[in-house]
Amino acid sequence: MKKQFITFPIWMALTYFILxxxxxxxxxxxxxxxxxxxxxxxxxxxxxxxxxxxxxxxIVNSPxxxxxxxxxxxxxxxxxxxxxxxxxxxxxxxxxxxxxxxTQNTLVLLDGRRLNDVDLxxxxxxxxPLNNIAYIEIxxxxxGSVLYGDGAVGGVINIVTKSPTxxxxxxxxxxxxxxxxxxHTVNMSAKQSAGRYSINAATNFIHGEAFxxxxxxxxxxxxxxxxxxxxxxxxxxxxxxxxxxVGLPGARQINRAAGTNQxxxxxxxxxxxxxxxxxRGLRVDIGVTSQLPNDNTFVLDAxxxxxxxxxxxxxxxxxxxxxxxxxxxxDIVWRRNGRLNATKIGLDLxxxxxxxxxxxxxxxxxxxxxNAYQSSLGIYAQNEVxxxxxxxxxxxxxxxxxxxxxxxxxxxxxxxxxxxTDHDSTRRTERxxxxxxxxxYQMSDEISGFARTSRAIRLPTIDERIGSSDTNTFKLNTQxxxxxxxxxxxxxxxxxxxxxxxxxxxxxELRFDPTLGGxxxxxxxTDPTKRVGAELNTSYALSPSITLSAYSxxxxxxxxxxxxxxxxxPLVPQWQFGxxxxxxxxxxLLNAKLNAHYVDQARLDNDESNEGEQIPAYYLFDFGLxxxxxxxxxxxxKWSVEISNVLGHKYYNYGVRSTTNTRVSNVYPLAxxxxxVGLTWQF
Numbered sequence: 103m104k105k106q107f108i109t110f111p112i113w114m115a116l117t118y119f120i121l122x123x124x125x126x127x128x129x130x131x132x133x134x135x136x137x138x139x140x141x142x143x144x145x146x147x148x149x150x151x152x153x154x155x156x157x158x159x160x161i162v163n164s165p166x167x168x169x170x171x172x173x174x175x176x177x178x179x180x181x182x183x184x185x186x187x188x189x190x191x192x193x194x195x196x197x198x199x200x201x202x203x204x205t206q207n208t209l210v211l212l213d214g215r216r217l218n219d220v221d222l223x224x225x226x227x228x229x230x231p232l233n234n235i236a237y238i239e240i241x242x243x244x245x246g247s248v249l250y251g252d253g254a255v256g257g258v259i260n261i262v263t264k265s266p267t268x269x270x271x272x273x274x275x276x277x278x279x280x281x282x283x284x285x286h287t288v289n290m291s292a293k294q295s296a297g298r299y300s301i302n303a304a305t306n307f308i309h310g311e312a313f314x315x316x317x318x319x320x321x322x323x324x325x326x327x328x329x330x331x332x333x334x335x336x337x338x339x340x341x342x343x344x345x346x347x348v349g350l351p352g353a354r355q356i357n358r359a360a361g362t363n364q365x366x367x368x369x370x371x372x373x374x375x376x377x378x379x380x381x382r383g384l385r386v387d388i389g390v391t392s393q394l395p396n397d398n399t400f401v402l403d404a405x406x407x408x409x410x411x412x413x414x415x416x417x418x419x420x421x422x423x424x425x426x427x428x429x430x431x432x433d434i435v436w437r438r439n440g441r442l443n444a445t446k447i448g449l450d451l452x453x454x455x456x457x458x459x460x461x462x463x464x465x466x467x468x469x470x471x472x473n474a475y476q477s478s479l480g481i482y483a484q485n486e487v488x489x490x491x492x493x494x495x496x497x498x499x500x501x502x503x504x505x506x507x508x509x510x511x512x513x514x515x516x517x518x519x520x521x522x523t524d525h526d527s528t529r530r531t532e533r534x535x536x537x538x539x540x541x542x543y544q545m546s547d548e549i550s551g552f553a554r555t556s557r558a559i560r561l562p563t564i565d566e567r568i569g570s571s572d573t574n575t576f577k578l579n580t581q582x583x584x585x586x587x588x589x590x591x592x593x594x595x596x597x598x599x600x601x602x603x604x605x606x607x608x609x610x611e612l613r614f615d616p617t618l619g620g621x622x623x624x625x626x627x628t629d630p631t632k633r634v635g636a637e638l639n640t641s642y643a644l645s646p647s648i649t650l651s652a653y654s655x656x657x658x659x660x661x662x663x664x665x666x667x668x669x670x671x672p673l674v675p676q677w678q679f680g681x682x683x684x685x686x687x688x689x690x691l692l693n694a695k696l697n698a699h700y701v702d703q704a705r706l707d708n709d710e711s712n713e714g715e716q717i718p719a720y721y722l723f724d725f726g727l728x729x730x731x732x733x734x735x736x737x738x739x740k741w742s743v744e745i746s747n748v749l750g751h752k753y754y755n756y757g758v759r760s761t762t763n764t765r766v767s768n769v770y771p772l773a774x775x776x777x778x779v780g781l782t783w784q785f
Contacts, residue, residue, distance in 0.1 A: 148241055148245060148246070149486055149494055149496050149540065149542045149552070150245070150494070150496045150540025150541060150542040150552040150553070150554045151241055151242070151243070151245035151246075151540065151552065151554060151587075151589075152178075152241075152242040152243065152245070152587065152589055152600070152602045152637065153239065153240065153241050153242075154176055154177075154239075154240040154242075154639070155237055155238070155239055155240075156172070156173075156176070156237060156238040156239075156240070157237050158235055158236055158237055158264075160172075161232055161235055161238070162232065162233070163693065163695060163726065163728045163742075164695070164697070164726070165695060165696075165697060165724035165725055165726035165744040165745065165746060166697065166724055166746065167186070167187070167190075167280075167746045167776065167778075168189050168190035168193065168227065168228070169190050169227040169230065169232065170183070170190045170193035170194070170195050170227050171183075171190070171193075171746075173195050173238075173240075173259065174195070174699070175653075175680060175682070175697060175699055176240060176639075176653070177637035177638065177639050177653040177654065177655040177678070178197055178198055178242050178257070178635070178637045178655050178657070179195060179196070179197050179240070179257075180195075180196045180197075180199075180204070180674070180675060180678060180701070181193060181194065181195050181196070181755075182194045182196065182204075182673070182755045182756045183755060183756065183770070183772055184756060184770045185312055185313070185314065185317050185348075185351075185770070185772075186283070186312060186313040186314075186772045186773030186776070187280065187283035187285050187310050187311075187312035187313050187317075187319070187773060187776065188228070188310060188312050188317065188319040188348060189227075189228040189285075189287075189308050189310070189319065189321055190226075190227040190228045191226065191228045191319060191321070191346065191348050192224070192226075192348070193224075193227060194224050194756075195208055195210070195224075195225075195227075195259065196208060196256065196673075196674075197242060197256030197257035197259075198242065198243065198256040198257060198604070198606065198633055198635065198657055199256070199633045199635065199657040199658075199659035199671065199674040200255070200256055200659070200671070200674070201659070201671050201672050201673030201674045201704075201707070202613070202614060202672065202673050202707050203611075203612060203613055203614075204256065204673075205218075205224035205225065206218070206222070206253060206560060206563060206612070207253065207255040207256045207560055208253075208255075208256045208257060208258075208259065209246065209250055209251075209253040209254040209257070209258045209259070210225040210258075210259045210261070211250065211258060211259065211260040211261065212230070212261050212263065212385075213260075213261075213262055213263055213340070213387075214260060214262075215387065215403075215405055215427065215429065216250070216251075216253075216427070216452070218253050219407075219409065219423055219425065219454070219563075220423070220425070220454045220456065220476050220561075220563055220564050221421065221423055221456065221563055221564055221565050222563045222564075222565035222566060223409075223411065223565075226344075226346070226381070228308075228319075228321055228323075228346065229321075229323055229342075229344040229346070229383060230261060230323070231289065231291075231304045231305065231306045231323050231325060232289075232306075233274065233276070233289050233291050233304050233306070234263050234264055234291065234302075234304035234325055235261060235262070235263060235264070236262045236263060236264045236265070236268070237262050238259065238260065238261050238262070239258075239259075239260040239262065240257065240258070240259055240260075241254075241257055241258040241260070242256075242257040242587075242602070242604075242637070243256070243257055243554070243556065243585050243587050243604055243606070244536075244538065244554075244556030244557065244558040244583065244584075244585045244606075245257075245258075245538060245540070245554060245556060245587075246258035247500070247536040247537075247538060247556055247557065247558040247559075248482050248484050248498035248499065248500045248536055248537065248538045248556075249446065249448075249482065249484060249498070249500075251450055251478075251480045251482075251500060251502060251536075252478075252502070252534070252536075252558075252559045252560055252561045252580075253560055253561075254558055255558045255559075255560055255581070255583050255606075255608075263325065263327070263340075264293075264302060264304075264327075265302075265327065265329065266293050266294075266295065266300035266301055266302035266327055266328075266329050267295075267300050267329055267331060267336075269293060270293075271293055271294050271295055272292070272293055272784060272785065273290075273291070273292040273293075273784070273785040274289075274290065274291045274292070274782060274783065274784045274785070275288075275289065275290045275291075275782070275783050276288070276289040276290075276740075276780060276781060276782030276783070277289075277780065277781055277782075278742075278778055278779065278780030278781075279778065279779055279780075280310075280776055280777065280778040281776070281777055281778075282313065282773070282776065283310060283311055283312050283313055283773065283776060284310070284311040285308065285309070285310035285311065285312070285319075286308070286309050286310070287306060287307070287308045287780075288306060288307045288308075289304070289305070289306045289782070290304070290305050290306070291303065291304040291305070298330055298331050298332065299328070299329070299330055299331075300328075300329050300331070301326065301327065301328045301329070302326070302327055303324070303325065303326040303327075304323075304324075304325050304326075305322075305323060305324040305325070306321070306322075306323050307321070307322050308320070308321040308322075312349075312773075313370060313771075313772070313773035313776075314351045314369070314370050314371070314372055314771070315351055315370060315371055315372035315375065316349040316350070316351045316372040316374065316375050316376075316377070316378075317348070317349045317350075317351045317372070318347075318348070318349050319346070319347070319348045319349075320345075320346070320347040320348075321344075321345070321346050322344065322345045322346075323342075323343070323344045324341075324342065324343050324344075325340070325341070325342040325343075326340070326341045326342075327339070327340045327341075328340075334392060334393050335390055335391060335392045335393065336390065336391040337389075337390045337391075338387075338388070338389055338390075338391070338403075339386075339387070339388050340385070340386070340387040340388075341385070341386055342383075342384070342385035342386075343383065343384050343385075344381070344382070344383040345381070345382050345383075346379075346380070346381045346382075347378070347379075347380050348378070348379050349372075349377070349378050350374065350377035350378060350379055350413070350414075350415060351371075351372035351373060351374065351377075352372060352373030352374045352377065353373060353757075353758070353768030353769060353770055354368070354369060354371070354373070354768070354769055354770070354771055355373075355766065355767070355768055355769075356757075356766070356767050356768075356769060357765065357766045358715075358765040358766070359763065359765045359766070365752075365754065365769050365771050366752075369752070369771035370771070374415075376414070377413075377414050377415050378413070378414060379411070379412070379413040379414075380411070380412040380413070381409065381410065381411045381412075382409075382410045383407070383408065383409045383410075384406075384407070384408045385405070385406070385407050386405065386406045386407075387403060387404070387405040387406075388403065388404055388405075389401060389402055389403025389404065390402050390403070394432075394434075396435060396436075397435055398432065398433060398434045398435060399432065399433040400430075400431075400432045400433075401430065401431050401432070402430045403428075403429055403430070404426075404427065404428045404429075405425075405426070405427045405428075405429070406424070406425070406426055406427075407424070407425045407427075408422070408423070408424045408425075409421075409422070409423045409424075410422050411423075417460055417461065417462050418460070418461050418462070418463070418464065419458060419459075419460050420458070420459045420460075421456070421457065421458040421459075422456075422457045422458075423454065423455070423456050423457075424454065424455045425452060425453070425454045425455075426452070426453050426454075427450070427451060427452045427453075428449075428450075428451045429448065429449070429450050429451070430448060430449050431446065431447065431448030431449070432446070432447050432448065433445075433446055434446075434447070438487075441487055441488055441489070442487070442488050443485055443486065443487045444485070444486045444487075445483060445484070445485045445486075446482075446483070446484045446485075446498075447482065447483045447484075448481075448482055448483075449479070449480070449481050449482075450478070450479070450480040450482075451477075451478070451479050451480075452476075452477070452478045453475070453476070453477045453478075454475070454476045454477075454564075455474075455475055456472070456473070456474040456475070456476075456508075456564045457471075457472070457473055458470075458471070458472045458568075459471050459472075460472075468512050469512065470510055470512055471510065471511040471512040472508065472509075472510055472511075472564075472568055473508065473509055473510075473511060474506070474507065474508035474509075474564045474567075475505075475506070475507045475508070476504065476505070476506045476507075476564065477504070477505045478502060478503065478504045478505075478561075479502065479503045479504075480500055480501070480502040480503075481500070481501050481502075482498065482499065482500035482501075483498060483499060484496065484497070484498025484499075484538065485497055485498065492543060492544040492545070493541065493542070493543050493544075494541070494542040494543075495540075495541055496538065496539070496540040496541075496542070496554075497537075497538070497539050497540075498537060498538040498539075499535065499536075499537050500535065500536045500537075501533070501534075501535050502533065502534045502535070502536075502559075503531070503532075503533050504531065504532055504533075504534070504561060505529075505530070505531045506529070506530045506531070506567075506576075507528070507529045507530075508528055508564065508567065508568075508576050509528070528576045528577075530576070530577070532580065534559050534580060535557070536556070536557045536558055536559055537556060537557050538554070538556040538557075539554065539555050539556065540552055540553065540554030540555070540556075541553050541554075548592055548593055548594055549590070549591070549592050550590075550591050550593075551588070551589060551590045551591070552587075552588070552589045553587070553588050553589075554586070554587045554588075554589075555584070555585065555586050555587075556584070556585055557582065557583065557584050558582075558583045558584075558585070559580050559581060559582050559583070560580070560581040560583075560612060561580055561581075562578035562579075562580070562581075562612055562625075566578060566612060566625040567625075569614075569623075569624055569625050570624060570625045570626065578612060578625065578626070578627060579610040579627045580610065581608060581609070581610045581611050581612050581627070582608065582609050582610060583606055583607065583608040583609075584606070584607055585604055585605065585606040585607075586604065586605045586606075587602055587603070587604040587605075588602065588603050588604075589601065589602035589603075590602075595643075596642060596643040597640075597641070597642050597643070598640065598641050598642075599638070599639070599640040599641075600638070600639045600640075601636070601637070601638050602636065602637050603635070603636040603637075604633070604634070604635055604636075605632070605633070605634050606632060606633040606634075607630065607631075607632045607662070608630060608631045608632065608633075609630050610627040610628075611627065611628045611630070611631050612625065612626075612627060612628075613625070613626065613628045614626075614708075615628070615710075616708040616761045617761060623708075623761070628661070628664070629661055629662065629663045629664030629665075629666065629667070630661070630662040630663050630664075631659065631660065631661050631662055631671060632659075632660060632662050633657055633658070633659045634657070634658050635655065635656050635657030635658065636655070636656055637653075637654075637655040638653060638654050638655070639651075639652075639653045640652050640653070646686075647685060647686040647687070647689070648683070648684065648685050648686070649683075649684045650681065650682070650683055650684075651681055651682045651684075652679070652680070652681035652682075653679065653680060653681065654677070654678070654679035654680075655677075655678050655679070656676060656677055656678075657674065657676065658670075658676060659671035659674040661710075666710045666711065666712075669710060669711065669712045670705050670712055671705070671710075672704070672705040672706060672707050672708065672709050672710060673704050673705065673706070673707055673717075673756070674704055674705070675701050675702040675703065675704040675717075675719075676702045676704075677700070677701075677702035678699075678700065678701050678702065679700050680697065680698045680699035680700055681697075681698050682695065682696065682697050682698075683695070683696045688729075690730055691729055691730055692727070692728075692729045693727070693728045693729070694725075694726070694727050694728075695725070695726045695728070696723065696724070696725050696726075697722075697723065697724040697725075698721070698722070698723050699721065699722045699723075699724075700719070700720075700721045701719060701720055701721075701755065702719050703716040703717055703718055703719045704716060704717045704755075705717070706757045706758060706759040706767055707756070707757065707758045707759065708758050708759045708760075708761060709759040709764075713764045714759040714760075714764040714765070714767065715764075715765075715767070717754065717755060717756075717757055717769075718753070720751060720753035720755070721751065722746075722747050722751060722753075723747070723748040723749055724744070724745065724746045724747065724748065725744070725745050725748055726742060726743065726744040726745070727742065727743045727744075728740070728741070728742045729741050729742075739781060739782060739783045739784065740781070740782040740784070741779075741780065741781050741782075742778070742779065742780040742781075743777075743778070743779050744777070744778045744779075744780075745775065745776070745777050745778075746773075746775070746776045746777075746778070747773065747774055747775050747776060748775060749775070750774040750775040751774065752771070752774060753772055754769045754770050754771050754772055755772070756769070756770050757769035757770065
């Protein structure tokens with residue numbers, strides 16, 4: 103690693119800490135009731151951006167089967183599932199049209215900290231107990247790239263958990279059952295305070311016999327948080343563990359030439375009865391939040407995350423990934439020439455260690471043992487200033503340095519069991535930058551608008567580098583993107599509407615090319631692409647007890663150059679629209695909710711040439727009834743009855759086209775009508 107790569111960032115970091123430590127020492131102000139980690143990582147909301155908040159009530163009272171499905175009801179977000187009835191296991195969330203690599207271009211955060219890892223695996227939403235989520239904040243486009251770094255290309259999803267200082271002492275336990283699928287879910291949570299100390303914990307256990315054969319799920323999650331609240335600071339410790347075992351049934355084949363269609367004839371059957379995936383995870387976060395003079399805030403925290411994954415599909419893969427992070431940040435309010443400025447500055451330091459052993463069968467020796475290390479340092483600042491009483495300017499810049507080292511300790515000449523290629527040891531370093539520049543204009547009490555332009559990047563994952571080429575270099579270039587977005591919103595006592603349009607141009611986009619590598623495919627930097635789209639979100643209070651909402655989005659993702667110039671990017675539906683009706687039938691005792699969702703057809707994965715058939719368009723209706731039972735000697739309780747896919751529509755939203763025959767595809771059927779009942783006791 104080059105000496106200057108280390109020296110300059112360390113010098114900047116030391117200067118940063120000295121200044122903040124000096125400033126913090128003079129603090130005499132009082133701590134506010136609660137410091138909320140928001141889209142900006144601290145207490146203020148993002149301006150000049152398209153932002154949506156999903157509340158905890160909306161999460162709990164949603165007939166959608168899992169968290170990815172709920173996110174897929176938001177404009178600009180498309181969710182894809184390999185399975186049904188597995189609590190979102192292996193589901194993917196794609197913002198603004200990236201298809202197969204949507205999970206690497208959508209940055210998912212937990213309390214402002216990254217959940218995306220440096221491998222190719224998607225964030226597993228099933229590891230997050232829903233009863234521990236306070237709210238979810240969605241920031242679309244590149245607007246979050248300065249504050250959060252690489253991967254925030256399509257947008258940012260920040261999942262904020264409940265703080266033990268934000269609600270009264272309580273305990274809760276719940277049980278739900280779904281059919282078909284025979285899925286049992288048990289949830290428990292509790293919160294207790296004693297003086298300046300407070301603690302909460304949430305856990306769930308899921309045992310599911312899913313819609314398809316060899317797709318059973320066992321899921322165990324536990325999250326805890328301990329806080330000490332002082333006069334001018336808070337100290338927190340967060341711990342999360344998870345375990346997952348899920349069967350992998352494989353795809354069902356559609357072969358038009360042979361006249362076979364397993365999706366229609368036998369959707370519930372498994373192609374494989376032995377493939378399986380195991381995952382164990384651990385998360386630890388510790389930090390301190392200090393209230394500085396003039397309502398300024400400083401947070402110093404660190405985290406450790408470990409993930410152990412074992413799977414058997416084409417070969418046996420045993421991968422252990424650990425990540426250590428330090429992410430200090432500050433929120434500073436100041437005035438210059440009479441104008442109020444709100445500045446966010448911070449430093450992100452991440453180090454990941456990746457070890458992956460590969461072999462063909464249980465008794466075979468390993469034919470690959472990949473070891474890789476990636477370190478990244480980002481320094482950022484973003485400022486909001488009121489140019490006029492109705493006009494706010496947002497400007498931010500992030501500088502980042504990345505070092506990557508990798509090698510293959512074992513190379514016995516074996517073919518690699520599918521997609522792996524042999525590599526020699528390599529070392530790479532690079533520098534990058536991103537920026538965000540936006541204007542927010544309050545035209546009147548009801549109407550506001552914004553304009554924004556930003557730059558975002560995505561680093562290659564370690565798995566992409568391993569399967570990148572046969573030249574033994576692990577070399578892939580960083581993906582870069584520039585976007586332009588315009589937005590307009592109208593808010594009245596009973597009505598709200600928000601409209602935004604965007605243009606995004608990318609170079610060196612990282613994608614999988616199925617035609618390379620002797621038919622197995624390799625990852626590469628593709629020809630330039632672009633996304634053009636618009637999103638509309640509306641809501642109307644029809645009466646004090648009935649609220650209607652509707653949304654629609656259109657995105658056209660195409661190649662700008664190369665042999666596929668003008669072709670549609672696979673797995674990106676052009677149109678999505680739907681709506682929700684909420685009816686508070688009996689206040690606090692009985693509520694009803696209906697979701698309607700339509701997704702347009704999309705090209706199959708691997709179909710960059712746009713020659714094969716498409717994933718059919720589909721529509722879904724979900725309905726739920728929710729109620730409360732008043733307090734008694736045993737405590738208060740809540741009940742729910744939900745039906746997903748009320749009409750029993752047969753559909754799938756992920757499939758892969760054959761690389762040799764455009765009339766053959768492998769698809770992943772999803773469940774028809776599913777009913778769930780649940781009961782929760784509060785003490």
